[in-house]
Amino acid sequence: MRASHAYCLFVASFLTAAGYGATFLLTEHFRTLGGSEIETGITLGGAMLGTLIGVPLVGWFAGCFGAARMAALGALSVCAGYLALASLHTLSPVIGGAGFLIGLGWGVFYLAAPMALSERVTDHERGFWFTRFGAFLMAGIGASPIAAGALTGSLGLSTAIAFCVVAAACVLAALLLWMFENLSSRPAATTSQQSSNGWVRKLPSIARTKAIYPILMVGLGACVFSGLLTFQTSLVRGTGLQASTFFAAYAITVVASRFVLAPLVSRANGDRATITLLSVMILGVVVAFALPYGVLIQVASAVLLGLGYGLVYAVIETQAVNDGPPEQRNAALTWFAITYFLGVFGFPMLGGWLIVAVGTAGFLGAVLVFAIAEMALALLRLRDVPRRQPLETSFNEPRQTGGSQ
Numbered sequence: 292m293r294a295s296h297a298y299c300l301f302v303a304s305f306l307t308a309a310g311y312g313a314t315f316l317l318t319e320h321f322r323t324l325g326g327s328e329i330e331t332g333i334t335l336g337g338a339m340l341g342t343l344i345g346v347p348l349v350g351w352f353a354g355c356f357g358a359a360r361m362a363a364l365g366a367l368s369v370c371a372g373y374l375a376l377a378s379l380h381t382l383s384p385v386i387g388g389a390g391f392l393i394g395l396g397w398g399v400f401y402l403a404a405p406m407a408l409s410e411r412v413t414d415h416e417r418g419f420w421f422t423r424f425g426a427f428l429m430a431g432i433g434a435s436p437i438a439a440g441a442l443t444g445s446l447g448l449s450t451a452i453a454f455c456v457v458a459a460a461c462v463l464a465a466l467l468l469w470m471f472e473n474l475s476s477r478p479a480a481t482t483s484q485q486s487s488n489g490w491v492r493k494l495p496s497i498a499r500t501k502a503i504y505p506i507l508m509v510g511l512g513a514c515v516f517s518g519l520l521t522f523q524t525s526l527v528r529g530t531g532l533q534a535s536t537f538f539a540a541y542a543i544t545v546v547a548s549r550f551v552l553a554p555l556v557s558r559a560n561g562d563r564a565t566i567t568l569l570s571v572m573i574l575g576v577v578v579a580f581a582l583p584y585g586v587l588i589q590v591a592s593a594v595l596l597g598l599g600y601g602l603v604y605a606v607i608e609t610q611a612v613n614d615g616p617p618e619q620r621n622a623a624l625t626w627f628a629i630t631y632f633l634g635v636f637g638f639p640m641l642g643g644w645l646i647v648a649v650g651t652a653g654f655l656g657a658v659l660v661f662a663i664a665e666m667a668l669a670l671l672r673l674r675d676v677p678r679r680q681p682l683e684t685s686f687n688e689p690r691q692t693g694g695s696q
Contacts, residue, residue: 296475297408297420299467300359301427303366304404306464308431310369311397313457314338315436315520315538317376318643319443320450326382328525332643334376334390335521339636341368341394342401346629349402350490358407359472361399363465368396370461377454394636396461402628404468411475426549429601433542436520440535490622502614502623504672505607506630511665512607513634515572516600518658519579519592521639525646526655530583537593544597556602564606565669572599573662580655610672 314335321330345365353361372392375385405424412420439453497503519526520541523534556564575595581588611627612620638661645654 293475296411296471297423299471299474300404300408301424303362303464303467303471304400304424305427305431305434306460306467307362307366307369307397307400307404308428309435309438310366310373310393310457310461312432312435312538313373313439313454314393315523315534316439316443316450316453318522319524320376320454321382321386323450324379324382328522328643328646330382330386330643331521332640334386335394335517335636335639337387337390338394338397339632339640341391341396342398342632342636343629345395345398346402346625346632349399349406350625353403353406357472358403358410359468359475362403362407363468363472365396365399365401365403366461366465366468368392368399370396370458370465372396373454373458373461377451377458379451394632398628398632401632402625407468407471422549422553425605426546429545429549430542433538433545436538437535437542440533440538444533444535490625493619493622494626497615497619497623497626500615500619501672501675502611502619504668505611505614506623506626508607508665508668509604509611509627510630510634511661511668512572512600512603513631514638514661515576515658515665516596517635517638518642518654518661519576519596522642522646522654526579526582526651527589532582532586532589536586537589540590540593541597541601544594545601548598548601552598552602553605556606561606561610562669562673565603565610566666566673568599568603568606569662569666569669570599571595572603573659573666575599576655576659576662579658580652 317331317334318328321327321334324330345368349358349361369392372389372394375389375392379385405421408420408424435457439450439457442448442453442456443450497506520538523537527534527537556568572595575592575598578588578592578595582592608624608627611623615623641657642654645657
């Protein structure tokens with residue numbers, strides 16, 4: 292695969308990920324309409340439903356339609372969701388439908404885009420390209436709320452206008468993804484055709500393997516991630532801090548760590564790496580309790596979250612694949628994605644209610660419980676797993692092959 296083709300996909304991924312990142316501004320948008328965190332939870336609840344429908348759609352249609360084209364349609368669905376939100380002049384049930392479209396699109400894209408990349412690279416190249424794909428994805432998630440905040444803060448534009456800009460970015464992403472499908476050839480018999488068969492039926496079998504631990508862990512970690520980022524504007528309200536500071540520190544940390552620290556993690560013992568990184572993530576949540584004490588505390592919390600959560604995701608994703616037999620691996624990855632979506636979109640439903648009902652301290656307490664629960668599962672898995680080989684995660688450079696650019 293040519294590097295120019297790959298970066299066409301990467302830029303599209305950055306732009307589509309900006310659509311997910313813009314959900315961190317939902318609370319600010321709803322406050323202008325007289326709403327609160329409750330409406331944010333309702334919207335993201337609709338998004339959770341959308342992702343649960345989007346995931347099987349990829350499995351059913353990516354093989355014949357093309358994974359990159361499926362990802363393009365996902366980007367357009369995200370666009371439609373933000374246009375619906377931008378059109379609102381008062382609170383209405385439309386917010387649930389808009390959230391559904393955003394979740395549907397993000398769910399389709401989140402599975403289809405890496406599938407499109409995986410189809411076009413060799414086993415040895417896959418880690419190299421996936422590392423860069425992940426970096427663009429995380430950069431888009433982190434940069435979107437910063438850019439949108441600049442539009443609403445520095446330029447004085449409304450969040451509705453910011454959402455329109457996000458929608459336009461998603462349209463551009465769809466065009467790039469469609470170009471990628473046409474420019475970069477894929478094998479006639481793709482892995483996408485095989486990946487979805489029987490993933491529901493295989494759940495009981497997966498639950499009897501150690502793969503169930505990372506599958507559950509990613510959902511708990513997603514609760515921590517979505518809690519701290521989705522409600523960052525609520526956490527810093529009245530402190531004089533800017534939510535964009537947290538987003539920027541988190542995004543820079545994740546992208547930098549993917550390139551600088553990821554090779555070290557890939558050579559470490561997987562279980563030890565998981566425990567260490569989760570400890571860092573938990574520390575980031577604990578530090579968040581002290582956000583009112585200044586910007587250095589806010590940056591420290593963001594950096595710790597970026598290091599811990601940002602790196603442990605790839606580690607436990609590898610465990611989800613390696614802990615089961617080969618015939619269950621694609622199904623395990625599908626369930627891995629589903630539990631991630633349940634956490635990233637489902638927790639805000641609870642989080643919005645907690646902030647309104649018990650305040651930010653109670654909310655952070657709940658986030659901390661989820662973080663500790665993920666650590667508990669990691670320790671349970673450690674009891675059952677013998678000393679493992681160093682991880683062969685998606686961090687390593689590819690070997691030189693004739694077809695790689």
